[in-house]
Amino acid sequence: MNFKEDCRKRTEKIEEILRKYLPDQTGHQQIIEEAMEYSLMAGGKRLRPMLMKETFDLFGGKGGVIEPFMAAIEMIHTYSLVHDDLPAMDNDDYRRGRKTTHVVYGEDMGILTGDALLNYAFETACSAFETDPQNSILIGRALKILAGKAGIYGMIGGQVVDVRSAGCKISGELLAFIYRLKTGALIEASVMIGAVLAGAKEEEIGKMEEIAGKIGLAFQIQDDILDVTSTTEILGKPVHSDEKNEKTTYVTWKGLEKAKEEAARLTEEAVEELRSIGKECGFMEELLRRLVYREK
Amino acid sequence: MNFKEDCRKRTEKIEEILRKYLPDQTGHQQIIEEAMEYSLMAGGKRLRPMLMKETFDLFGGKGGVIEPFMAAIEMIHTYSLVHDDLPAMDNDDYRRGRKTTHVVYGEDMGILTGDALLNYAFETACSAFETDPQNSILIGRALKILAGKAGIYGMIGGQVVDVRSAGCKISGELLAFIYRLKTGALIEASVMIGAVLAGAKEEEIGKMEEIAGKIGLAFQIQDDILDVTSTTEILGKPVHSDEKNEKTTYVTWKGLEKAKEEAARLTEEAVEELRSIGKECGFMEELLRRLVYREK
Numbered sequence: 001m002n003f004k005e006d007c008r009k010r011t012e013k014i015e016e017i018l019r020k021y022l023p024d025q026t027g028h029q030q031i032i033e034e035a036m037e038y039s040l041m042a043g044g045k046r047l048r049p050m051l052m053k054e055t056f057d058l059f060g061g062k063g064g065v066i067e068p069f070m071a072a073i074e075m076i077h078t079y080s081l082v083h084d085d086l087p088a089m090d091n092d093d094y095r096r097g098r099k100t101t102h103v104v105y106g107e108d109m110g111i112l113t114g115d116a117l118l119n120y121a122f123e124t125a126c127s128a129f130e131t132d133p134q135n136s137i138l139i140g141r142a143l144k145i146l147a148g149k150a151g152i153y154g155m156i157g158g159q160v161v162d163v164r165s166a167g168c169k170i171s172g173e174l175l176a177f178i179y180r181l182k183t184g185a186l187i188e189a190s191v192m193i194g195a196v197l198a199g200a201k202e203e204e205i206g207k208m209e210e211i212a213g214k215i216g217l218a219f220q221i222q223d224d225i226l227d228v229t230s231t232t233e234i235l236g237k238p239v240h241s242d243e244k245n246e247k248t249t250y251v252t253w254k255g256l257e258k259a260k261e262e263a264a265r266l267t268e269e270a271v272e273e274l275r276s277i278g279k280e281c282g283f284m285e286e287l288l289r290r291l292v293y294r295e296k
Numbered sequence: 297m298n299f300k301e302d303c304r305k306r307t308e309k310i311e312e313i314l315r316k317y318l319p320d321q322t323g324h325q326q327i328i329e330e331a332m333e334y335s336l337m338a339g340g341k342r343l344r345p346m347l348m349k350e351t352f353d354l355f356g357g358k359g360g361v362i363e364p365f366m367a368a369i370e371m372i373h374t375y376s377l378v379h380d381d382l383p384a385m386d387n388d389d390y391r392r393g394r395k396t397t398h399v400v401y402g403e404d405m406g407i408l409t410g411d412a413l414l415n416y417a418f419e420t421a422c423s424a425f426e427t428d429p430q431n432s433i434l435i436g437r438a439l440k441i442l443a444g445k446a447g448i449y450g451m452i453g454g455q456v457v458d459v460r461s462a463g464c465k466i467s468g469e470l471l472a473f474i475y476r477l478k479t480g481a482l483i484e485a486s487v488m489i490g491a492v493l494a495g496a497k498e499e500e501i502g503k504m505e506e507i508a509g510k511i512g513l514a515f516q517i518q519d520d521i522l523d524v525t526s527t528t529e530i531l532g533k534p535v536h537s538d539e540k541n542e543k544t545t546y547v548t549w550k551g552l553e554k555a556k557e558e559a560a561r562l563t564e565e566a567v568e569e570l571r572s573i574g575k576e577c578g579f580m581e582e583l584l585r586r587l588v589y590r591e592k
Contacts, residue, residue, distance in 0.1 A: 119448075148422075
């Protein structure tokens with residue numbers, strides 16, 4: 001297996017799907033369609049649709065029903081970044097080396113572009129009812145998961161607590177809550193939707209949710225570790241920023257060594273559980289490890 | 297028929313449904329659940345869920361499947377107001393005599409509350425898959441309509457063009473486009489979803505969409521008329537504001553008399569079409585007229 005090459009091919013395919021589901025740039029409202037493309041096609045690891053597709057394949061899913069959901073989850077992830085970058089939120093002018101959406105299109109359009117992407121995610125996912133009406137019950141279930149994990153009991157809930165605790169010392173438990181919801185929830189949704197649409201069993205769906213929860217948390221802990229151990233050159237962003245901002249992180253909470261142990265433990269447990277499903281999953285196993293054991 | 301009394305009863309029932317579908321106020325993210333309630337329970341005519349329910353009943357709809365959609369459409373209407381009021385948009389501190397959401401909870405929470413309401417609308421509507429799995433195909437179709445009419449080809453599309461043309465002279469055609477999308481689309485969604493979930497025929501769904509489009513437009517034209525003909529005391533907001541802001545309206549476009557004629561023509565056509573469906577619809581007929589022929 002050549003992981004890098006396999007990963008590149010999958011990413012290319014995902015970008016193709018994203019382009020396919022983006023709206024045409026036409027009509028009086030063309031500017032919003034442009035801004036949606038600008039935000040969505042800004043690069044990124046495409047981790048969520050990739051995990052969704054791998055899980056779908058793992059459980060023997062067939063056909064195109066997964067594609068609108070792959071596009072939808074990336075749209076939801078993107079809208080959350082667009083709104084996070086707004087002046088009233090993190091006030092970031094750059095993301096991945098490009099100007100953020102509100103900087104290019106104006107703050108009002110930044111708000112509306114986020115709204116449009118969130119709404120269009122559901123519109124896109126709903127198109128599956130038309131292409132696969134015989135799977136309406138599974139599609140309905142996948143939609144429920146998507147909305148649930150993106151909402152106040154999922155990603156938005158995590159953002160709210162994160163925003164409200166900015167500048168405060170928080171407990172480790174609250175930190176774990178924020179990580180689980182803000183980052184973990186959409187990763188959980190990705191694998192659960194892949195499993196549901198492939199017709200996986202209840203216990204398999206539950207196991208995938210658990211695996212994703214662990215990887216999501218380990219991913220965030222690794223972020224905290226890199227802020228302490230990496231360099232600005234490698235990360236492409238300032239290091240030691242958590243210390244400077246007096247932020248509670250896994251490293252400040254448990255110490256560097258314990259944080260490393262925790263990330264490793266969660267990852268190994270996740271890989272072990274993935275193997276216990278008893279299917280061929282070499283690429284996904286490697287993907288999970290690389291998500292955590294990364295240098296940037 | 298005592299219209300006022302009938303209307304009051306229906307509004308009460310809708311408020312009950314909204315409360316039922318609002319999330320519990322619990323957990324670390326409680327503040328967002330509070331803000332959602334603050335925004336959603338701020339009063340208002342509840343026009344969209346009312347039209348949805350009337351249409352559902354008109355076509356013989358039975359059971360509770362309509363209720364999550366009634367809540368969902370009002371959540372979407374509310375999120376659009378919360379985001380419209382933000383400093384980067386209309387920058388309004390008051391709505392219906394109460395402080396707007398971002399004034400009470402902060403600008404960051406204003407953005408997140410709008411996001412939460414939009415997302416929760418879909419989460420709420422998706423709950424119908426669990427309570428009525430046998431209707432999954434109809435529910436899927438209703439969801440598609442909801443997302444479509446709320447999105448870039450519907451309400452958001454109208455907002456985008458409205459925001460982008462603020463302070464500019466625009467053509468009457470563009471004005472009609474904004475009105476049709478910004479206000480008309482959600483009203484169309486309301487009656488279409490009511491019809492779809494009641495199992496109405498294709499041509500009936502199409503007819504209801506047309507009726508709602510006419511009423512939505514007439515409603516907006518009446519807004520323009522009242523800005524010229526009413527008083528601040530009656531309207532509860534400054535009159536002649538369109539003239540002051542040099543805004544293009546139906547009145548500046550066509551003149552007051554023609555605008556009045558247009559509103560009346562659209563309303564009478566809508567009522568005529570409603571009657572042609574051949575069902576008992578006394579309340580809805582009166583409701584449509586009163587939406588347009590109102591004094592405030």
